[in-house]
Amino acid sequence: xxxxxxxxxxxxxxxxxxxxxxESSQDDTQDNVTNQLPTENIQLEEHEVEIxxxxxxxxxxxxxxxxxxxxxxxxxxxxxxxxxxxxTSNAINYSTNFKKAVNLGIYGAxxxxxxxxxxxxxxxxxxxTISELANDLRVGQFFDFHTLKRLASNRDNLDSLLxxxxxxxxxxxxxxxxxxxGNISVYMLVGGWLEALYxxxxxxxxxxxxxxxxxxGEQKITIDNIRLLLTVYKRDPFVRDLLxxxxxxxxxxxxxxxxxxxxxxxxxxxxxxxxxxxxxVTEINITKEQIAKIRKKASEIRAELxx
Amino acid sequence: xxxxxxxxxxxxxxxxxxxxxxxxxSEPFLDNCTSTIxxxxxxxxxxFRTKDDEKLGEPRVYGYSYVFSKGSTYVLTACYDDSEGxxxxxxxxxxxxxxxxxxxxxxxxxxxxxxxxxxxxxGIYYFTFNFEKEEGGCGVSILGFNKSN
Numbered sequence: 001x002x003x004x005x006x007x008x009x010x011x012x013x014x015x016x017x018x019x020x021x022x023e024s025s026q027d028d029t030q031d032n033v034t035n036q037l038p039t040e041n042i043q044l045e046e047h048e049v050e051i052x053x054x055x056x057x058x059x060x061x062x063x064x065x066x067x068x069x070x071x072x073x074x075x076x077x078x079x080x081x082x083x084x085x086x087x088t089s090n091a092i093n094y095s096t097n098f099k100k101a102v103n104l105g106i107y108g109a110x111x112x113x114x115x116x117x118x119x120x121x122x123x124x125x126x127x128x129t130i131s132e133l134a135n136d137l138r139v140g141q142f143f144d145f146h147t148l149k150r151l152a153s154n155r156d157n158l159d160s161l162l163x164x165x166x167x168x169x170x171x172x173x174x175x176x177x178x179x180x181x182g183n184i185s186v187y188m189l190v191g192g193w194l195e196a197l198y199x200x201x202x203x204x205x206x207x208x209x210x211x212x213x214x215x216x217g218e219q220k221i222t223i224d225n226i227r228l229l230l231t232v233y234k235r236d237p238f239v240r241d242l243l244x245x246x247x248x249x250x251x252x253x254x255x256x257x258x259x260x261x262x263x264x265x266x267x268x269x270x271x272x273x274x275x276x277x278x279x280x281v282t283e284i285n286i287t288k289e290q291i292a293k294i295r296k297k298a299s300e301i302r303a304e305l306x307x
Numbered sequence: 308x309x310x311x312x313x314x315x316x317x318x319x320x321x322x323x324x325x326x327x328x329x330x331x332x333s334e335p336f337l338d339n340c341t342s343t344i345x346x347x348x349x350x351x352x353x354x355f356r357t358k359d360d361e362k363l364g365e366p367r368v369y370g371y372s373y374v375f376s377k378g379s380t381y382v383l384t385a386c387y388d389d390s391e392g393x394x395x396x397x398x399x400x401x402x403x404x405x406x407x408x409x410x411x412x413x414x415x416x417x418x419x420x421x422x423x424x425x426x427x428x429x430g431i432y433y434f435t436f437n438f439e440k441e442e443g444g445c446g447v448s449i450l451g452f453n454k455s456n
Contacts, residue, residue: 062372062431065350068379068452163341163349170351211378218429222374260428265407273382273421276399276408280428282377 051232057177059225060185066109066196067166069215070116073200076209080117084202085110086195086306088129093307097137098238101184102305104133105191108169113199115162123152123161137184139175143168183236186229190242191305193219193226198302201295216294217286220253245301252293257285331356331445340386340449343421347382347451355387355395355436355446368437373450375426380453383422383434385410387446394418394439395446402430411439 051059086106094100111126127148134140148164151157169188176185197219204212227246233239263279333354341349353371375381385395397410399422410419424432438444 058370058372061351062374064374064376067348067350068376071348071452072376072379159348166349167337167352174354214378214429215376218374218376221430258429260402260430267408269419270423272419273423274408274410274419275423275425277425278407278427280401282428282430284429 051228053177053180053182056182056229056232057173057185059229060173060182060189063189063193063222063225064196065112065166066192067112067116067162069196069200070109070113072211072215073113073203074116076207076211078203078207078209078212080119081199081203082119082122084199085113085122088125090306091129091133094133096238097184098187098236099305100133100136101187102191104130104137105188105193106195106302106306107133108165108188109192109195109199111165112162115158115165118155118158120152120155124149127152127165134172139172139184142172142175183233186233187239190226190230190246193222194298194302194305197294198298201291201298204291205295213286213291214284216291217256217258217284220256220258223250223253242301242305245297245304249294249297249301252290252297256290259283259285333445333447336386336388336445336447337449340384340447343384343386344382344449344451347380347453349449349451351450353436353448353450355438355444355448367443368435370433370435372431372433375424375429375432377427377429380423380425382449382451382453383410383424384449384451385420385436385446386448387438387444389444391440393442393444395444395448396437396439397422397448398435398437399424400433400435402428402432404433407432 086103088107091103091107094103107126107130111123111130114122114126127143127145131140131143131145134143144164148161148168151161151164173185173188176182197216200212200216204216223246227243227250230239230243230246234243260280260282263281265279266277268275268277331354333356337352337354340352351373353369355369373381383397383399385397387393387395389395394411396418399407399409401407407424408422410422411417426432436448
């Protein structure tokens with residue numbers, strides 16, 4: 001009975017601890033609300049890196065999803081390049097959790113690209129590979145692979161397939177946050193981000209597009225956070241090597257210029273929703289030489305990761 | 308001793324079943340919410356369990372961020388349990404943390420269930436979610452972006 005009581009007190013303590021850990025004062029002034037906003041690009045020296053668990057996941061959640069890049073690539077009219085995506089036959093080479101997680105991110109980005117182009121023939125094998133890697137990392141429970149494979153067999157199911165697979169990755173990320181397995185989240189995220197960069201730079205070589213060029217240049221905003229996230233795990237030799245490469249990529253991005261001209265937004269009501277039109281404008285100045293350097297570096301890093 | 312343990316187990320049972328601390332199952336909100344973003348593609352979802360994890364009188368403001376790209380339109384929806392007249396408010400801030408707009412206009416009392424943002428300036432944007440009532444609420448928000456035509 002005494003044992004039961006100890007469990008009970010522990011349970012009650014945990015209930016109250018959960019309640020108090022999220023406390024914040026009630027005040028809806030903008031200042032107080034602003035205090036709840038995640039911290040922007042934290043510039044730290046390497047020896048000073050100390051990021052809270054919460055902050056790390058706030059940064060992770062801010063990184064753009066590869067599906068956006070895949071959609072944009074299709075929007076500019078680029079054809080589908082099957083030869084660019086990571087072959088599923090490579091998966092057998094991934095024996096460490098680092099390689100498995102990074103390539104789970106890469107294959108996830110590939111699956112989005114495949115789905116956007118409705119290449120249903122390839123989707124099933126990528127789903128199987130993702131399933132194997134996710135199970136190895138003990139996060140396979142967030143994908144209903146049976147349903148996904150059924151959806152992938154029909155071109156009319158594109159939206160459902162995209163939704164269920166994206167939701168699976170989203171839920172997996174939330175789970176990893178709760179489980180305090182941030183390293184797996186970071187490796188997956190970096191894999192997905194790098195794959196989107198790789199695909200966009202490769203496709204830009206044969207498909208001239210200002211939109212695509214700007215999207216490549218915009219990654220200057222994200223690479224600081226990618227670098228910061230990797231720095232947290234730099235004790236891992238795999239991460240240390242990758243971090244060195246990302247820093248070289250960042251050095252190229254340091255030459256890219258982004259200027260912003262602020263203007264007040266305008267707002268209208270549209271179909272019952274509040275539509276905000278952003279009137280602030282960013283200009284991204286990136287040269288062809290800089291794109292070529294980014295393409296080369298991204299390709300080198302990616303070749304190392306998928307080997 | 309048996310009486311004490313019965314009382315404590317009763318307290319624990321109350322903790323688990325009291326309406327104000329009821330479990331928030333946000334999964335149904337998620338699927339229903341997804342159906343409201345027709346022309347947009349799902350990116351992320353954010354869950355809120357303030358009924359479970361907060362003290363009364365101290366509602367939390369949930370803060371997130373995401374890099375929006377110029378040329379894309381983003382949508383933020385609020386799907387929640389409004390059976391008690393509670394309002395879930397979404398606020399959007401720019402890269403300088405300046406408030407762009409909120410889904411709730413206090414002057415008119417108008418509450419928009421959805422905010423759409425047509426982005427012309429790539430950068431990190433911040434958004435917050437909070438419930439108007441002190442006891443918080445249960446719900447989800449979905450972030451989506453515009454599909455190709």
